[in-house]
Amino acid sequence: MTARAESGRGRVDPRLSSCWLLLIAACALAVESGALVAGGVACLLVVSLLVGLKLRLVGHGLLATALVGLQIFVMRWVFGEEGVLAAGMGAALEGGVLVPILSGSAETAARLGALLLAAMQFHQLTRPSDLTQLLTRRGIPHRWAALPAIALRFVPLMQTELTAVWESQASRGLPTERARDKLKALLPVGLPFVYRSMRRANELALAMELRGFGVLARPTFLSELRMSPAERAASAGLLVATLAVLLV
C-alpha cells in the first residue's frame, strides 16, 4: 500500500530534499558574488515550477521578498551605513551613494528570496510523515519529531480556512474588491480566522492525544523510508556540492 498523496507532495526521500535545502542555504549565505546569487535565484525559480509549485504562490513569495528588500533600501538610504541620519550628512541626496545602497539591498533581498524558494520547495517535496520518521530515526523524541510535520500540515490547512472565511464574509456583502476594502476587511476576516485557528489547534491536539500520540517514544510508521540508488547518488552529490561551496 502506498500512502503518497495524490497532490504529488512527497515525491522524493526527505533526506534528499534536506540535502537540497542545505545546499541552497549554503549558497545563499556563503556565496559572495551578488551576480551568482541572482543567477541562483533564477535557477531556483525554474526548479520551483518543475517540482510543481504554483506560479501564484511563487509570485507571492517573491513579492514579499521584494517588499523586504525595499524596506532594507529605505532604512539604509535614510539612516546611512552607521545608523546616523544620512539626510543630516547630506549623503541621502548624493547620487553616488544611492547606487551601492540599491545594489546591496537587492543582493540581500535575493539571498532571502533564495532561502524562501528553497523552503517552499522543501515543503512541496517532503511528505510530513516522512520527515517525522526521519527525525525519530535520528533519535529525536517522537513528540518533538512530529512538530515540524504538524506545522507543515497546518500551513495549507490555514490557507484553506482563510479562503473559507474570506468567501464567507464576501458572500455577506463585505466589499473585497479594492485594496482599501481589503484593509477594512482585516477585522471581520481576521477575527474568525484567529478563532478558527485556535479552535482547530485545540481539537487537533485532543484528537491526537485520544489516538495515542506520545504514548510511545518510538511508534511504528505505515510505510518505511527507503532511498532509491538514484536518490542516494543525488544526495551524495548535493552534500559534496555544499561542502565545496562552504570551503571554496
Added chain:
Amino acid sequence: MSAVLEVSLETVTYEGSSVPALSGVEFSVGEGEFVVVSGRVGAGKSTLCHCLAGAIPCYYSAEVDGKIRVAGRDLGGAPIGELAGIIGYLAQESQAQIVEGTVAEDVAFGPCNLGLPRGEVRRRVESCLEWVGLSGFETRDPQTLSGGEAQRAVLAGVIALHPRLLILDEPLAELDPSGRRLVAQGLRELSRRGTSVLLATTRPDQVRPFADRTVSLSPGGEYPSANPSGVGGVGKSGAATRLGIGSRSPEGRPEKHVPGEPGVRFDRCTHVYPGGRAGCTDVDLFLEPGGMVALLGVNGSGKTTLGKHVNGLLRATTGSVLVDGIDPAGKARGLLRARTGFVFQNPDYQLFGNSVEEELAFGLRVRGTARDEIKRRVDDAVSRFGLERWRSAHPHRLSRGQRQLLAVAGVLAADPSVLAADEPTSGLDPETALHVLRELGSVAARGGTVLLMTHDAELASTVVDRLAVMEAGFLRSSMLPSRQRVAG
C-alpha cells in the same frame, strides 16, 4: 452485562457562566451496548461527550460536579493519552481531527502510535476504510474530501484503535442517507462484537432501529432553542401557502432594480478545480423567482460546487451562470453580492461579532442599511430565531447548533433576494431544522429564489417546490416533491 461507562453528573458549568450547561445526568452503558443520547439543539450533548472523553476539564475549562467511570476507573484528572485504545472519540467537527496528509496515514495514526506491527496496521487501515465505505481513498489528500467523506475517514481512524467504548458526537450529521445507513449498521455490528457505543445526535430517528436504547437530554438553561411559533403567518401566494409562511412587507423589497431575467440560470455550467478534478459538469438548471429548489445528492456529488456559483464564489470553467441576468463572478458581482445570501455549512467561518446582536447587524451594516432599519431587522431576527436571551452573549459561547441558527439568522436579516444554503440543517433537531427551512422558504415566498443544498430529501420535500438530484457532478433529474405529486 458489566458497565463500561457509568455517568453520574450533578452539574457541568463552563468557566464564566453561572448557568450549568448540563445538569442531573445519570446513566450507564454496558459492554456491547449501543446507546443513543438524544436532545435538541443546546441540550448539552457535546458537553457530555467532552466530559466522557476527558476533554473537559483538560481542554475546555468547566467545573464538573459528579463522577464518570470508564472501564472501572475514575476518569477525573486521568491523562487523556492513557485513554487511547479504551475510549475512541469522534468530535462534531471532523475536518479538525485529521492529522495526516493522506487518508490511509490518518487512519493508521492511532494504531501506529500504539506501536502495532506494520502488517497489523495495514490490515486495520484496509478493513476500517472498507467498513466506512472509503476503499480506494487511501492516497487521497484529506483536504480534498467532502464533509461527509472526511467524517467517515475520521471515524475509520477512531475505529482502527479498537476501543472498548466509542463516543460519537453527531457522526451522521454530514452523511447522505446511504452513508448513514452504512455507518449505523456498522456500529450495530461493532456493538455485537463487544464494543460499547454511545452516539449523541439531534436525530435519534435515524439510528433508533439499530440501537439498544435512547437516553434523552432535556435542554439546560444555558442555550436558546429556535422558536417554531415564530414563523410568520400564512401567506397569500401559492408558494407562501404551501410553505406556511408570510408575504413580504413592502419595506423589505429590494431598493435597487437588477436588470435581466429574474432567477438563477445555469447553462451547461462546468467547474474544474485546479488539478483537473471536475466539481460539476454540464449542469443546465433554472431556478425561478418565488421558488425553492433542493439540490440533493450523496457526499461529494457536486452540490456545494454548483451552489458556490450563485454568488460568484466559484466561476464556471465552461458554460455560464446568470443571477437576475448578471454574471455573479463578473464585474457587477459587488452589486449582486449585496442582494444574494449564502449560508455556509460551517457557521464559524462568518461569526466574528462580540455579541449575537452585533453579528446579526453586520450583513446589514456592510450593505449600508439605515440604523433604524438595522435595529428593526435585528429585533425581528432575534425573535424569529428565539435568541432574545442571548442578544448580548458572545456567539462563540453558543453551541454548534445555535451558531448554525445564528448564521442563518444573520444571512436572512440582510433580506437577500437570491439565497443559497449549504446543509443549513446539519446537526439540528427535526423541529428546529424544519423551522430553519421554513425561514429560508420565506425568501421564496417574498418572490426571491432559494437553492437548498442538502442530503436530507425527506425534510427538504416538506418545504421545497422542486427536487434536483446530482450525482458525480452531473445533474441527473429534477422532480416535484412527493407531496405535490400526490396533490397533482
